[in-house]
Amino acid sequence: MPGANIIPLFVIIPLFTAFFISLIGRFIKSTYVDIVSGLSSFLLLIFSFWGLAILGRCPETALVYKIGGWLPPFGICMVLDGLSNFMLVTVNIIAFLVVIYSFNYMEKYTDKPKFYTLFFLMLTGMNGVIVTGDLFNLFVFLEIASISSYALVAFGTEAEELEASFKYAIMGSVASAFIFIGIAFLYGFTSTLNMADMARVLSAKPSNWAVPFVSVLFLMGFGLKSALVPFHAWLPDAHSSAPASISAMLSGVLIKTLGVYALARIFFNVIGASGTVLSVLMFLGALSMLVAVILALSQWDLKRLLAYHSISQIGYVVLGIGLGTPLGILGGLFHLFNHSIFKSLLFLNSGAIDYSARTRDLREMSGLRKKLPVTAGTNLIASMSIAGIPPLNGFFSKLIIILACVQKGHIGYALAAVIASVLTLASFMKVQKFAFLGPLKEKYQAIKEVPPAMKFAMVSLATICILGGLLLLPSFSFFLNNAVNVLSDGRDYALAVFGAVLK
Amino acid sequence: MTLYLLCLALFCVGLYGVLRKRNLVKIIIGLGIMEYAMNLFFILLAYRYHGRSPIEAQDQQILQMVDPLPQALVLTSIVIGLAVTALVISIAIRIYEKYGTFDITEIKRLRG
Numbered sequence: 001m002p003g004a005n006i007i008p009l010f011v012i013i014p015l016f017t018a019f020f021i022s023l024i025g026r027f028i029k030s031t032y033v034d035i036v037s038g039l040s041s042f043l044l045l046i047f048s049f050w051g052l053a054i055l056g057r058c059p060e061t062a063l064v065y066k067i068g069g070w071l072p073p074f075g076i077c078m079v080l081d082g083l084s085n086f087m088l089v090t091v092n093i094i095a096f097l098v099v100i101y102s103f104n105y106m107e108k109y110t111d112k113p114k115f116y117t118l119f120f121l122m123l124t125g126m127n128g129v130i131v132t133g134d135l136f137n138l139f140v141f142l143e144i145a146s147i148s149s150y151a152l153v154a155f156g157t158e159a160e161e162l163e164a165s166f167k168y169a170i171m172g173s174v175a176s177a178f179i180f181i182g183i184a185f186l187y188g189f190t191s192t193l194n195m196a197d198m199a200r201v202l203s204a205k206p207s208n209w210a211v212p213f214v215s216v217l218f219l220m221g222f223g224l225k226s227a228l229v230p231f232h233a234w235l236p237d238a239h240s241s242a243p244a245s246i247s248a249m250l251s252g253v254l255i256k257t258l259g260v261y262a263l264a265r266i267f268f269n270v271i272g273a274s275g276t277v278l279s280v281l282m283f284l285g286a287l288s289m290l291v292a293v294i295l296a297l298s299q300w301d302l303k304r305l306l307a308y309h310s311i312s313q314i315g316y317v318v319l320g321i322g323l324g325t326p327l328g329i330l331g332g333l334f335h336l337f338n339h340s341i342f343k344s345l346l347f348l349n350s351g352a353i354d355y356s357a358r359t360r361d362l363r364e365m366s367g368l369r370k371k372l373p374v375t376a377g378t379n380l381i382a383s384m385s386i387a388g389i390p391p392l393n394g395f396f397s398k399l400i401i402i403l404a405c406v407q408k409g410h411i412g413y414a415l416a417a418v419i420a421s422v423l424t425l426a427s428f429m430k431v432q433k434f435a436f437l438g439p440l441k442e443k444y445q446a447i448k449e450v451p452p453a454m455k456f457a458m459v460s461l462a463t464i465c466i467l468g469g470l471l472l473l474p475s476f477s478f479f480l481n482n483a484v485n486v487l488s489d490g491r492d493y494a495l496a497v498f499g500a501v502l503k
Numbered sequence: 504m505t506l507y508l509l510c511l512a513l514f515c516v517g518l519y520g521v522l523r524k525r526n527l528v529k530i531i532i533g534l535g536i537m538e539y540a541m542n543l544f545f546i547l548l549a550y551r552y553h554g555r556s557p558i559e560a561q562d563q564q565i566l567q568m569v570d571p572l573p574q575a576l577v578l579t580s581i582v583i584g585l586a587v588t589a590l591v592i593s594i595a596i597r598i599y600e601k602y603g604t605f606d607i608t609e610i611k612r613l614r615g
Contacts, residue, residue: 136576143583147590154594159601160612162594166527169591173534174521180541180580187573188548237613 003054006047007065007078010088010127011141013044018120025113034103037116041096044123048088055085056478061485062493064133064500072133072501073197079133079497082482083333087130087261089479090337091253093464094344095123098252101348101457102245104450105355109243115155121148122249126257133497135183135193135270142179142225142258146172149254153242164237171234175224182217185210196497199270203491215277218266226259228318229288232311239310240303240360244351247303251310252344256336260314264321269486269493273324281322286413288315289420296427302350302360302435305427306343309386312420313339319417320401323408326488331400333483338385338393338468345382345461349375352454353435356447362431367440371447374455376436378462383432385465387425393468506547514540527595527605531588538584542577549573 017040025033055063062081066072080088099119106115125145132138150172154165187193189210190201202211220231227235235255239247267273267281289312296308317339320332350360352375359365369376385392388399398421405414449455471480486493517540520533549570557568595605602610 136579140579140583143587147583147586150587150590150594154597157597159598162598162601163610163613166591166594166598169587169594170521170530170534173587173591174518174537176583177537177541181544184541184545184548184573187545193572241613 003058004063004065004080006051006054007063007080007131008067009047010044010131011078011124013040013047014120014123014127018117018124021113021120022117025117030107030112033113033116037099037120038096038103040120041092041099041123044127045092045096048085048092051080051085051088052479055080055082055482060496060500060503061482062496062500064497066501072194072497073192076137077133077194077497077501078131079196079500080131081486081493081496082484083261083265083486084130086333086337086479086483087257088127090340091123091126091130091257094249094252094340097457097460098245098248098344098348101248101351101454103453105245105351105454106243108355109156115152115243118148118152118155119246119249121145122152122254126253129257129262133195135186135195135198135266137193138195138262139176139180139183142262143176145254145258146176146225149246149250152246153238153250155243155246156241160237161241164234164241168234168238171224171231175221175231177221178217178224179221182214182221185214185217189214195265195270196494199272199491199494200498202271203494211271212276215267215271215274218263218271219277219280222259222263222266223284226255226263226314226318227288227311228259228284228314229291229311230284232288232292235311236304236307239307239347240301244303244347244354247307248344248347248351251307251347252340255310255314256317256340260317260321260336263318264487268488268490270491272491278322278324281318282410282413285315285317285319285322286416288312289319290315290416293420293423293427297423297430300362302353302362302431303347305362305431306346306350309346309424309427310339310343312424313343313386315420316398316401316417319413320397320404321487323401323404323410324488325404325408326484327400327407328404329487330480330484331397331404333487334471334480335394335397335401337471337480338397338465341461341464341468342382342385342394345378345458345465346386348454348458348461349379349382352450352458355450355454357444362434365435365441365444366438367436368444369436370440371444372436372449374449374458378458379436380432381462381465383428385468387428388421389425391466391469393465393471396469396472507544510540510544510547513543516540525606525608527598527607527610530607531591531595534591535584535588538580538587542580542584545573545577545580 065078067076128141150169224231292311299305317336385394388395517537554567554569557571
């Protein structure tokens with residue numbers, strides 16, 4: 001299978017870039033560092049779309065790359081199926097645009113090569129989590145991404161950033177400990193670490209106490225990583241303290257890859273989602289949705305407000321996936337994609353305001369629309385999108401989630417989703433009113449719009465926001481439907497992987 | 504069984520340290536204890552009574568051997584734990600430079 005040879009490149013390219021930049025970064029001009037990083041992330045974006053094309057052409061539902069030629073139950077394998085490809089496209093779009101944005105934005109920090117090194121290590125971890133087919137390998141990549149994100153949160157080394165990073169590192173390590181123990185239990189129970197093989201063994205064995213116990217451990221671990229409500233305390237600090245381009249990565253894709261993707265992959269494809277687990281997921285999703293949006297209403301720090309909205313929107317994604325019906329999963333995954341687009345855009349906007357006006361406090365800013373037209377325009381699109389105003393992408397995914405709730409008979413959850421959406425709208429109207437409308441303050445007379453690279457990143461994301469709804473059209477729907485099929489097939493994942501291995 | 508319970512006790516000691524202690528360094532030590540406990544647990548899972556190390560030699564036959572895979576995995580996990588500890592310690596040192604204290608109840612500029 002020649003097509004499978006591109007799978008390891010998703011790990012190799014960012015890892016090599018990180019190594020290369022850290023090695024030569026201090027000897028060359030920072031423009032060249034920018035060019036190397038931009039090229040590398042562009043290459044990753046092209047490969048992720050190419051993977052989509054390869055997967056569309058081949059008859060199997062999954063492509064498997066065997067590392068070192070060892071057959072799967074013994075060696076580590078990498079799997080590219082509909083869900084992995086969906087996540088790869090999401091992650092690499094955001095990563096590419098954030099790298100472009102960082103060309104100018106990161107200039108106020110002293111050490112750009114170190115930033116790119118950590119950034120690409122984080123990208124290595126995320127791409128690795130997505131493509132791996134081995135449970136322990138997933139843990140290793142998860143830790144690579146987590147450790148580099150702890151360091152990136154503390155990148156500015158100011159007092160608040162260090163404090164947030166310490167909190168995040170401790171919580172993240174506790175989460176990793178729970179995940180590790182869960183993996184140890186599963187290994188003891190099934191004597192295998194390959195996820196497909198584990199699914200096969202688990203469906204052949206009679207059920208006993210081990211599976212629910214492991215489910216609880218994973219729910220705690222990945223719940224902490226994805227900041228569902230009882231485990232959310234670290235997120236507002238960490239995401240609001242990091243540099244804006246990193247906040248965009250953390251809120252946009254990191255919590256989804258390490259949290260929601262890993263959770264869905266393990267629960268649906270490996271352990272097999274039981275009714276109890278699904279109802280716990282739905283409950284946690286609805287709780288996160290409501291609690292976080294209420295907490296967000298009272299925030300005056302722009303980035304902290306956005307961070308609370310991340311928790312709330314993750315609630316929508318988890319609620320959709322937790323419904324377990326194909327329609328619900330479609331809504332959840334579509335909202336995952338949309339949220340990563342508009343939340344990254346909102347964080348990049350907050351970075352642009354910070355870059356020009358040097359403030360993050362909503363009470364300080366006023367009338368910035370006159371001086372920052374591009375930022376204000378893209379922010380308006382993103383705000384309407386997150387609040388679910390009709391022609392934009394956020395509306396369609398929220399509508400699908402609410403319809404799926406009604407279809408399955410959970411009227412209460414549907415109502416909660418509507419209420420959370422209304423409160424989100426209220427909160428973003430506050431942002432618009434205080435930041436962009438109103439009279440321009442005297443001290444902001446001299447500020448200028450951000451440089452072109454930052455504008456390019458924001459305008460591209462806003463374009464995707466406007467066009468995102470088109471993904472539901474029949475000619476593009478394979479992108480989402482392939483991902484939905486992987487999750488709704490459940491343990492047939494094992495058949496797909498072994499079928500691809502034997503080819 | 505006793506060994507597993509002791510392992511659980513060690514894990515709980517670590518978790519207590521992380522959750523209840525006020526000193527940053529003690530929290531980090533608690534994290535370390537937790538990591539030891541989970542590594543120990545994984546090694547215990549692989550242990551077989553009267554087992555020996557799984558090394559093939561030409562002239563002897565191995566009847567009982569321990570499972571070698573978790574040993575390899577735990578080596579990886581120890582390295583990850585080392586990286587986390589090093590990073591967290593360096594952050595704690597920088598926090599001490601900024602705040603002049605290791606007490607987490609006094610390190611609270613972030614709120615809301």
